[in-house]
Amino acid sequence: KAKSTRSxxxxxxxxxxxxxxxxxxxxxxxxxxxGDDELELHYQPKVDLASGNVQGVEVLVRWNHPxxxxxxxxxxxxxxxxxxxxxxxxxxxxxxxxxxxxxWRAQGELLTIAVNLSASSLVDRDLPDRIGAMIGSRxxxxxxxxxxxTEEFLLNDRERARDILTRLRALGxxxxxxxxxxxxxxxxxxxxxxxxxxxxxxxxxxxxxxxERAATLVSSAIALAHSLGLQxxxxxxxxxxxxDELVRFGCDSAQGYLVSRPVPAEELxxxxxxxxx
Ligand code: C2E
Ligand code: CA
Ligand code: CA
Ligand code: CA
Numbered sequence: 001k002a003k004s005t006r007s008x009x010x011x012x013x014x015x016x017x018x019x020x021x022x023x024x025x026x027x028x029x030x031x032x033x034x035g036d037d038e039l040e041l042h043y044q045p046k047v048d049l050a051s052g053n054v055q056g057v058e059v060l061v062r063w064n065h066p067x068x069x070x071x072x073x074x075x076x077x078x079x080x081x082x083x084x085x086x087x088x089x090x091x092x093x094x095x096x097x098x099x100x101x102x103x104w105r106a107q108g109e110l111l112t113i114a115v116n117l118s119a120s121s122l123v124d125r126d127l128p129d130r131i132g133a134m135i136g137s138r139x140x141x142x143x144x145x146x147x148x149x150t151e152e153f154l155l156n157d158r159e160r161a162r163d164i165l166t167r168l169r170a171l172g173x174x175x176x177x178x179x180x181x182x183x184x185x186x187x188x189x190x191x192x193x194x195x196x197x198x199x200x201x202x203x204x205x206x207x208x209x210x211x212e213r214a215a216t217l218v219s220s221a222i223a224l225a226h227s228l229g230l231q232x233x234x235x236x237x238x239x240x241x242x243x244d245e246l247v248r249f250g251c252d253s254a255q256g257y258l259v260s261r262p263v264p265a266e267e268l269x270x271x272x273x274x275x276x277x
Pocket of ligand 3: 178179199201202235
């Protein structure tokens with residue numbers, strides 16, 4: 001039956017579709033969240049394993065919901081996609097993250113910023129130009145930004161991926177393949193797509209501390225990356241045993257709860273200051 005919403009739109013739903021009601025409400029909340037600035041960024045440091053220095057941060061979005069509190073991406077990103085709001089979210093995340101990069105540089109913190117891009121936000125052919133303008137207008141070097149893309153995007157439409165990534169890389173932005181090893185069995189894209197870095201998924205890193213075959217897989221993936229001239233970043237480093245193994249394997253950098261959870265910028269600033277003393 002037809003139901004009127006407060007905004008006067010008619011929405012069709014069955015009488016027993018209470019789940020639909022919840023989704024509808026969340027959708028409206030999501031639209032206003034994007035307008036009302038309820039999206040927040042948390043930052044997780046990435047450590048250079050050779051020196052132990054913090055080289056950059058990954059940006060992870062949170063929704064500070066007025067009644068439900070701070071929501072993780074798993075609770076709203078799918079809905080953002082369905083609502084066709086991913087472009088808007090990407091734009092907000094990029095804007096806030098680059099503004100934060102400017103603040104950090106003013107404090108003498110030359111942190112690189114890695115932003116996650118969903119396959120859907122990469123469909124936008126204007127994205128490279130827009131990102132170029134956003135970096136340029138802030139006086140940032142393009143090398144400050146790394147874009148994390150998924151294997152799904154790289155493989156679904158190779159030609160489009162090549163075009164977009166080539167243009168992004170021409171700006172001087174770095175490209176990382178996120179969740180490396182989980183997406184598809186094909187590694188052919190490693191041969192001919194313009195990428196700089198692989199991020200080894202945490203599902204490979206977690207078991208490496210007590211499973212020799214898992215550790216062998218990790219060291220082989222690192223060797224593969226290096227033989228192709230790519231950097232390897234390990235995700236989900238939760239303990240010092242894994243950290244030390246990754247150093248031994250020559251992995252380039254690491255992220256994980258052992259170093260720090262993702263935290264708001266102010267908290268990261270305190271953490272950075274503490275590390276220096
Ligand atoms: P991801 O890009 O693979 O990010 C890594 C996730 O692992 C983050 O979850 C992070 O908090 C978590 N993590 C980091 N270190 C550890 C660890 O040592 N142990 C464990 N167990 N987990 C760790 P989070 O923040 O919930 O983000 C989930 C996913 O949401 C991200 O996975 C990414 O795919 C997506 N996402 C986050 N922010 C954005 C965004 O701004 N745009 C888009 N398109 N996607 C985003
Ligand atoms: Ca990521
Ligand atoms: Ca990942
Ligand atoms: Ca992931």
